[in-house]
Amino acid sequence: MTFPNPVPTGLYRDRAWHATDETLTVVDPATERPVVDVARASDTHVDAAISAARAGFATWRRTDSWTRSAVLRRTAELLRDWADEAAAVMTAEQGKPLTEARAEFLATADQFDWYADEARRVYGRTVEGHSTSQRITVRREPAGVVAAFSAWNFPALLPSRKIAPAIAVGCAIVVTAAEEAPLSTQVVAAALHEAGLPAGVLSVLTGDPAAISSRLLASPVVTKLSLTGSVPVGRILLHAAADRILATSMELGGHAPVLVFPDADVPAVAELCARAKFRNTGQVCASPSRFVVHESIHDEFVAGFVAATSALRVGPGSDPDSTVGPLSNARRVAAAEHLVADAVAHGAQVAAGGGRDPRFDRGHFFRPTILTDVGEKSAILREEPFAPVAPVLRFADLDEALGIANDTELGLAAYVFTRDLRTAFLASEGIEAGMVGVNTLALATAEAPFGGVKQSGFGREGGSEGIEDYTVTKYVNMELA
Known part of the structure; x- marks a missing residue:
């Protein structure tokens, strides 16, 4: 497939791009001139993304791991094919040199490639019980609907560290693209779209991150929060997550x-x-x-x-x-x-x-x-x-x-x-x-766990550990009649 030119500027939901009445302007940091206007999500749009994710999760969690793997693999292939054109988009909105932007899209492709393999390796186990009539199994199941937020410094790689493992295990995910550099995330969404990701499994929102996060985290549909951002933002979202006892993973920077x-x-x-x-x-x-x-x-x-x-x-x-x-x-x-x-x-x-x-x-x-x-x-x-x-x-x-x-x-x-x-x-x-x-x-x-300790957060992205934060453990104890 050819690179999407122009890159879509609407909200991505249910395998379609949706325009909005209000927009925000992306500015080139090298010239301080406008690049493009992109959609700005209202509460109604956030609610629509939540509804789409609920339906998408119901379908995707029942999809076999080999099918999920194929979608991820195809996404990686597309991102590699598009790397040169995508790099120009990233440089225009974020400012980094073209060589660094291209390298970021190749690293993003690696995430999808890695989790294409990990999708087929979400292992459970059996446990010997106290009696021969007992059967104990432990399995890993998808955590549900994920709300994901990431920073503007790596606008393709950071959200993909969340999207790839979430999709690999059968979750649906609503991503809030960085408002300073949302187009790179849209490129990733376009690759997943072309790779055949079903409706509702991925939604991408752009707009005021504080308003979007407040709406998402208040929804009982959302069962998992993942953030890459600053310590102050992490504290705010952790407080919101605590009110709902929401599973969280945080990468909050370092020194x-x-x-x-x-x-x-x-x-x-x-x-x-x-x-x-x-x-x-x-x-x-x-x-x-x-x-x-x-x-x-x-x-x-x-x-x-x-x-x-x-x-x-x-x-x-x-x-x-x-x-x-x-x-x-x-x-x-x-x-x-x-x-x-x-x-x-x-x-x-x-x-x-x-x-x-x-x-x-x-x-x-x-x-x-x-x-x-x-x-x-x-x-x-x-x-x-x-x-x-x-x-x-x-x-x-x-x-x-x-x-x-x-x-x-x-x-x-x-x-x-x-x-x-x-x-x-x-x-x-x-x-x-x-x-x-x-x-x-x-x-x-992609093959190693990325994350910190102390106020740098908790949870890991990448490696075989990166998939764990998007699963929950289910234990079944069966007594044979």
Whole structure:
């Protein structure tokens, strides 16, 4: 099938796209100019999506796993075929460079490919009872109708981490697309549509997320909530879910430390850190965001880090030569400026960047920034940066490094660079995080569980664990007559 051009802008429900009287405008963060108007859901539209999901679940839960698997596999194939055209859509609405946008759609395809296999491997078990006349079985059944919310920084991958496992096990799902970048989610919906997903199994809403979430979570039809977002939003939705004792899974961001030990390949690590930190303009929940470097190699690391960062090219994501695009909105620019000013006020030195890129009179461009001598009371050491601002800290020994790494309420990802096996084990075991990369900054992959501890949330997406949050356990004890 050919790529849908133009990408649908209506609400997706019951295998159709529905226009609305009210719309919202998607804005290009590189130009601050409108891209397109998309549908804005009212309470009536939310209620219609809930009704469609209830009917879709009744059918889909009775559909065999091989059929569900085939739909997911075909979706993956379509997304790979569409990757180039879809990347241009994502870059226009979200800002990231085309190469990153294309990579995101390929990673999104991997989610559907992985769960096409997992759909056929939702295992139960039998248990030996107290007597030979007893038969005990335990099975995993679909959790029901899912309400899913995700952020704008990965507008295709994040919702798909929820859609793919939910569909795999037989759930129906209502997705609220990020209002800043809804078109990428619509591309995913279009692929599922073309792959033959039945009516009601997927609905996509766009509009005011607070109003939509309030309506969805108040419905007795919705039995599961999944969110990828900020800690404050997570708290709000958890309070709403608690009123209904609703099953939830939360991925609420992170503030990942990178521990660089003296035996590491410092020039190579510094270059790798620059590329990873400033990917998606620093707007990555698992992004390396605190660089904790042994005092004996601190200056060498900073020099390499600054050199690699200075080589990055800031520009519109649509420019093939750009390696760092704009921030996604004006709020992120203001937040980045605050973090830098606060750090400097607490004694930090600006080693690279430091503010808006003066070459652009339009767009949300901010220079990749490195801070050294960062004071311990600086906001950037406590708040998730979600910005192209990188603080570099020193440590003297493993205990001090772990103390710095764990001195946060967040615990999503962490990274360790060392050639010593003992240090690698002790550091990765001592860090309070749901995921640890040793000598790598690549963690997100379809075949491994993604998620955090502490205020970074609970539940896992990806891997065989990712399907568990969309199932419930049913135990049957049968006494033979």
